[in-house]
Amino acid sequence: MVTSKPHAVLLASPGMGHIIPMVELGKRLLTHHSFHVTIFIVTTDSITTTSQILQQTSNLSSLNIVHVPPIDVSHKLPPNPPLAVRIGLTMLDSLPFLRSSITSIDNLPPPSALIVDMFGLPALPMARDLSMLTYVYFATSAWFSAVTVYFSVSDKKIMETHAESREPLSIPGCEPVRFEDTLEPFSSPGGEMYEGYLEAAKQIVAADGILMNTWEDLEPAATKALRENGILGRFTKGEVYAVGPLVRSAEKKPEGGKKDAVLQWLDGQPDESVIYVSFGSGGTMSENQMREVALGLELSQQRFVWVVRPPCEGDASGAFFDVASGVDYTMSYLPEGFVKRTEGLGVVVSMWAPQAEILQHPATGGFVTHCGWNSVLESVENGVPMVAWPLYAEQKMNAFMLSEELGVAVRTAEKDGGVVGREEVAEVVRRVMVDKEGVGMRKKVKELKLSGEKALGIFGSSHHSLSQMTKHCELHLQASH
Numbered sequence: 001m002v003t004s005k006p007h008a009v010l011l012a013s014p015g016m017g018h019i020i021p022m023v024e025l026g027k028r029l030l031t032h033h034s035f036h037v038t039i040f041i042v043t044t045d046s047i048t049t050t051s052q053i054l055q056q057t058s059n060l061s062s063l064n065i066v067h068v069p070p071i072d073v074s075h076k077l078p079p080n081p082p083l084a085v086r087i088g089l090t091m092l093d094s095l096p097f098l099r100s101s102i103t104s105i106d107n108l109p110p111p112s113a114l115i116v117d118m119f120g121l122p123a124l125p126m127a128r129d130l131s132m133l134t135y136v137y138f139a140t141s142a143w144f145s146a147v148t149v150y151f152s153v154s155d156k157k158i159m160e161t162h163a164e165s166r167e168p169l170s171i172p173g174c175e176p177v178r179f180e181d182t183l184e185p186f187s188s189p190g191g192e193m194y195e196g197y198l199e200a201a202k203q204i205v206a207a208d209g210i211l212m213n214t215w216e217d218l219e220p221a222a223t224k225a226l227r228e229n230g231i232l233g234r235f236t237k238g239e240v241y242a243v244g245p246l247v248r249s250a251e252k253k254p255e256g257g258k259k260d261a262v263l264q265w266l267d268g269q270p271d272e273s274v275i276y277v278s279f280g281s282g283g284t285m286s287e288n289q290m291r292e293v294a295l296g297l298e299l300s301q302q303r304f305v306w307v308v309r310p311p312c313e314g315d316a317s318g319a320f321f322d323v324a325s326g327v328d329y330t331m332s333y334l335p336e337g338f339v340k341r342t343e344g345l346g347v348v349v350s351m352w353a354p355q356a357e358i359l360q361h362p363a364t365g366g367f368v369t370h371c372g373w374n375s376v377l378e379s380v381e382n383g384v385p386m387v388a389w390p391l392y393a394e395q396k397m398n399a400f401m402l403s404e405e406l407g408v409a410v411r412t413a414e415k416d417g418g419v420v421g422r423e424e425v426a427e428v429v430r431r432v433m434v435d436k437e438g439v440g441m442r443k444k445v446k447e448l449k450l451s452g453e454k455a456l457g458i459f460g461s462s463h464h465s466l467s468q469m470t471k472h473c474e475l476h477l478q479a480s481h
Contacts, residue, residue, distance in 0.1 A: 006473035007036035013119035016281035021139035024246035038064040140373040142222035152201035159189040173225025181396035209238035215455035241465035250360040272365030277306040279370040284312035296425020304346035366432040371398040385441035408445040
């Protein structure tokens with residue numbers, strides 16, 4: 001007989017794509033699996049999280065959210081550090097606060113499990129010290145999870161061959177990774193990023209369990225490969241659980257509440273007639289590329305909502321740490337006269353827009369996305385086909401899966417100098433919005449939407465997975481009493 005409910009501590013690293021899935025997992029554990037839940041949120045600023053994410057949890061007063069005081073690591077960084085290095089240092093500096101907070105929680109039973117994302121791995125030894133179970137939560141695909149698990153044991157020669165010959169990287173039980181879509185660390189085996197990722201992969205497979213924000217029917221082969229001992233399952237210490245799709249649902253406005261201007265505009269458009277364009281909370285583009293996007297949207301003659309951020313030369317993840325750092329109303333980087341010429345046809349929004357609400361709106365019929373997994377799942381959950389335009393991290397793998405395997409996206413082809421030209425932009429938008437191909441994609445993505453809903457239902461595979469993980473935590477709790 002279990003004496004009390006298990007208590008899980010979740011640690012979310014900076015960035016919307018990390019925080020939102022962690023908050024959604026916490027909500028799920030609390031409302032469907034009888035956990036006490038405490039979520040520690042690490043940020044580099046206090047604006048982003050409080051204003052844009054955590055208002056969605058206000059209706060769950062029993063979800064205990066703790067803000068780690070904003071951490072500034074700028075004095076420790078080399079010039080132009082990779083994104084992963086900056087997040088990693090930020091997480092490392094949050095550990096003393098995390099430990100003292102966990103050990104002083106007094107209104108709940110001591111935590112029996114710590115769940116971290118890929119950047120929270122430095123907290124795992126502390127959790128073991130405190131006799132907690134350790135879980136790693138991949139807020140991304142089973143395919144990426146499989147690549148990471150396989151990487152923990154793969155021979156360096158295999159990686160060198162992949163980098164030198166540019167041949168696809170074979171992953172047992174899964175689709176091979178084409179060199180054009182490979183992860184950045186793999187392109188230079190032995191480099192700093194490679195070694196860092198290898199160390200992370202080894203820590204992940206040593207955890208007591210791995211959670212993934214995907215579901216069996218979306219990725220049957222990769223999920224099976226990770227679970228079966230004869231394939232990749234033999235490399236992980238604990239079970240692998242597919243628990244998705246966990247995404248933020250649209251806010252319900254109170255009666256008489258003021259509606260966002262962009263949603264008011266969408267109310268006046270025909271069903272499935274608007275393409276939503278957003279490159280994620282961290283994604284940025286060069287000024288030249290932004291000009292081509294603008295002129296391509298104009299050329300396509302399709303209604304659009306475009307979330308813009310100031311251009312950034314040579315760094316696709318340049319806005320990652322400054323999501324809410326002010327709004328640029330001048331948008332002087334857009335082609336002269338563009339906003340005026342497209343008045344009525346489209347809406348340009350500076351810096352941030354209510355994405356879940358836009359994708360759920362009946363007027364939205366397509367999504368130009370950077371293929372961050374969070375955005376992918378939000379699009380699928382709302383039955384919206386995509387234009388896949390990957391920028392960084394594992395987004396190229398996601399783009400391949402969406403366009404080649406699932407058939408719910410068209411993918412942009414890079415042109416001269418890495419810039420996608422306006423004609424190409426107009427063409428991919430029209431393929432999704434008006435061509436016959438778009439009709440087929442819309443049908444497929446609506447089938448995936450139903451499949452995701454089924455997975456989370458009481459008899460679904462994802463619900464079952466989280467129930468299994470709950471049992472694991474309950475047994476651990478019993479044993480520690």
